[in-house]
Amino acid sequence: MPKSKRLMELMMTVNRKRRFKVQELADEFGVSKRTILRDLQELSELGVPLYSEVGPHGGYQVVRERVLPPIAFTEEEAVAMFFAVHALRHYRSLPFEAESASALSKFYLHMPGDVRDRIDGMKNRVDFITPMRRGDAPCLAVLLDAAVRQQVLSIVYATKEEGERRRLIQPVRIYANNGLWYCTAYCFLRSGYRVFRCDRIREAARDDSGMEPLVLGDMRLSRHEAAELREPVRLRVELSRAGVQRCEAELWLAPMLDMREDGSGFIDRDVDGGDIPFYADFFIGLGGEAAVAGPEALREAIRAKLSEMLLRYG
The missing domain is CATH 2.30.30 (SH3 type barrels.)
Known part of the structure; x- marks a missing residue:
């Protein structure tokens, strides 16, 4: 087996194993212990974080923040991966914020110049719009x-x-x-x-x-x-085609929609009565694209809020 291929397979092997001994790798690859030791030294110099433990039960281990083996991407796959990470930039907080920025930088810097030029051109032509929120989510x-x-x-x-x-x-x-x-x-x-x-x-x-x-x-x-309903009430709403489209954009509301063939729709589901003030604000925002039929407590809440607005702008 050529040395370059052996090093690549060795990198994948040590990343897969939790811990290993030199003799195990020598037997698996059919080479001497001395050859495996030299290969491990080269992997360490390439950035694979290895450390050894001495003693009868010792061996080698890859630290938790291990480096994944190189992966060959096509040009289209690399561009797709770049924009998958690039789409998250509007979020102030991410679970792996520093790692995402590092991955994006590596993808960009290690691409050929013509691919970088293509990405630069695409960044001015495509975007993934997400509202910019002021609040951080540090946890x-x-x-x-x-x-x-x-x-x-x-x-x-x-x-x-x-x-x-x-x-x-x-x-x-x-x-x-x-x-x-x-x-x-x-x-x-x-x-x-x-x-x-x-x-x-x-x-x-x-x-x-x-x-x-x-x-x-x-x-x-x-x-x-x-959602577990503490005070269940029956939400009944008629929606125009535009109203359906507005509701489909809400992740929490989309599963509650029933569609008609003409594109209009309706909601007829049990919801938590404690959320009536929230539903009142939401359906007021839909204006004439929604008509709330029930519950009566929600209709009353909508009337009260609209009366307040009329006084404010009267």
């Missing part, structure tokens, strides 16, 4: 790690009604919508699944109170699936 990486590891977190969460309050949650997933980050989690205070705005999470750290995490397995809950 995204902690929330994501807890969701993957199924850990309980102690957070400080701020709301208009209660101010800042400490809670215990077990994150399920995080997602971005309309420029904001959200975290679906089991809330031990409310004994149910809730959706938290990540920019309202002031602090997040692994809980040390001894609360046992739930066995969530591969559960992946959306906002609609996670």
